[in-house]
Amino acid sequence: MNRFAIISGSHRSPSQTSKVARFVRCMIERELEGVECDLLDLGETPLPLWDPDVRRFAGPWERLWRPVSERLTESTGVILVTPEWAGMVPAALKNVFLLCERNELSHKPGLIVALSSSQGGAYPVAELRMSSYKNTQFCYIPENIIVRDVRNVLNDYDHPNNIAAEEISLRRRMKYALTLLVEYADALKAVRNSGVIDLASYPFGM
Numbered sequence: 001m002n003r004f005a006i007i008s009g010s011h012r013s014p015s016q017t018s019k020v021a022r023f024v025r026c027m028i029e030r031e032l033e034g035v036e037c038d039l040l041d042l043g044e045t046p047l048p049l050w051d052p053d054v055r056r057f058a059g060p061w062e063r064l065w066r067p068v069s070e071r072l073t074e075s076t077g078v079i080l081v082t083p084e085w086a087g088m089v090p091a092a093l094k095n096v097f098l099l100c101e102r103n104e105l106s107h108k109p110g111l112i113v114a115l116s117s118s119q120g121g122a123y124p125v126a127e128l129r130m131s132s133y134k135n136t137q138f139c140y141i142p143e144n145i146i147v148r149d150v151r152n153v154l155n156d157y158d159h160p161n162n163i164a165a166e167e168i169s170l171r172r173r174m175k176y177a178l179t180l181l182v183e184y185a186d187a188l189k190a191v192r193n194s195g196v197i198d199l200a201s202y203p204f205g206m
């Protein structure tokens with residue numbers, strides 16, 4: 001059994017990112033067996049910027065972060081859905097990596113789903129792969145998805161936009177990436193259970 005957490009990384013609501021995140025959840029529920037799904041939408045449930053109190057779940061963090069932290073801890077894989085904003089990942093999504101100080105993502109597989117209203121989407125993939133794994137020990141799988149021309153695709157699960165021919169191949173590719181994520185999730189359970197991981201000695205990456 002796997003439990004995937006989907007994080008919708010746009011902090012506006014409604015957003016195209018949220019639309020894509022819900023589409024991914026629908027695909028998992030309808031087409032993958034043995035995978036439960038949990039969606040955290042940073043537009044609907046905003047999180048404050050990191051401060052040191054998060055380490056003790058002090059103040060608002062008890063209510064705002066503890067439940068999310070526990071849900072992420074229970075997950076066996078994480079899907080990050082992110083827009084490209086000014087060639088970057090939104091600050092709200094980067095903030096999540098600062099908040100994950102309890103090994104919530106440690107040695108778990110991650111799938112990036114980036115999107116753009118035009119032909120962008122590559123920059124957030126590069127940014128996440130470069131800078132978000134060091135202290136979280138998050139493991140991005142090699143496959144990722146880029147949803148271009150996002151407003152015109154993935155609007156109705158049962159009725160793909162046949163005019164946008166790319167939508168059919170995009171859905172196939174998304175199913176392939178999610179199926180791969182299941183295999184990585186199963187494989188990395190063995191790594192987490194191996195007894196080799198020593199976060200007491202090496203909590204932060206070099």
Ligand SMILES: Cc1cc2nc3c(=O)[nH]c(=O)nc-3n(C[C@H](O)[C@H](O)[C@H](O)COP(=O)(O)O)c2cc1C
Binds near residue numbers: 015017083086119
């Ligand atoms: C502040 C801002 C900056 C953006 N910068 C880019 C960009 O650099 N490249 C790009 O392809 N799209 C860019 N877009 C367009 C987004 O790809 C588009 O708005 C998309 O719907 C994702 O935003 P949303 O999930 O918040 O709706 C930008 C949008 C906003 C709001």
